[in-house]
Amino acid sequence: MTKLIVANWKLNPGTVREAKELFSGVKRGMMKLRRVSAVVCPPAPFLGALTGSDKLALGAQDLFWEPSGAYTGRVAGSMFKSSGASYAIVGHSEMRAAGDNNEIVNWKIKAALKSGLMPIVCVGEQVRDENGGYLNELKEQLDAAFAGVPKKFAGQIVIAYEPVWAIGEAAKSSDTPEGFRHQAIFIRKILAPQFGKEAALNIPILYGGSVNTKNAEGFLTEGHADGLLVGRESLRADKFIEILKIAAHV
């Protein structure tokens, strides 16, 4: 199956020129690769300067849930869509830390689907506690995220399992492929009653959190991940291309 590798550039790079350079580096590097597709999620102002394709699509890092109105500083799904995005990251832990609760995540998922954007829904526990509380946390996030989302949208949803403790500079380590595999099974179990067993099996589940050129293969093979969500290592074209190559050859 084609692996989906998502680059979350976060608040980088600093200029439109650098964004174009990084993007064209990735484009060149993946030209000959088969069985892998990538999504680059740049800061919103750079979207118009980049041209996506089926193989290298563009995504929003977030979106606002209302389509228009007096909301200073917000960007709607339809605006992202008409600027070239076909995906939108929703519920990233950094947005949750900035105030997005489960209900807001739900509104944003619905807004993305309404605008024709595929939501990449981030879920993941704060800590992996020994008494299994993290499973409840994950279930709560998923139940709330998809409340009222009709079955017919199952094919337009991507999940990114990103344990918060494994994300970013401060993380001591990534999850393990085995840890991810268990979580992915659990996630599909939660989604099955809502979307149907078969559809839940087909929803891509990506791993995110300190993905790099060394651990990518393990998540895709042993971990059976359908793809990866990459932060820091997506900011260097050579590193990101190496990850794409790994994904194309597993």
Ligand code: PGA
């Ligand atoms: P990281 O970020 O790869 O830098 O840990 C991942 C993410 O936040 O999506």
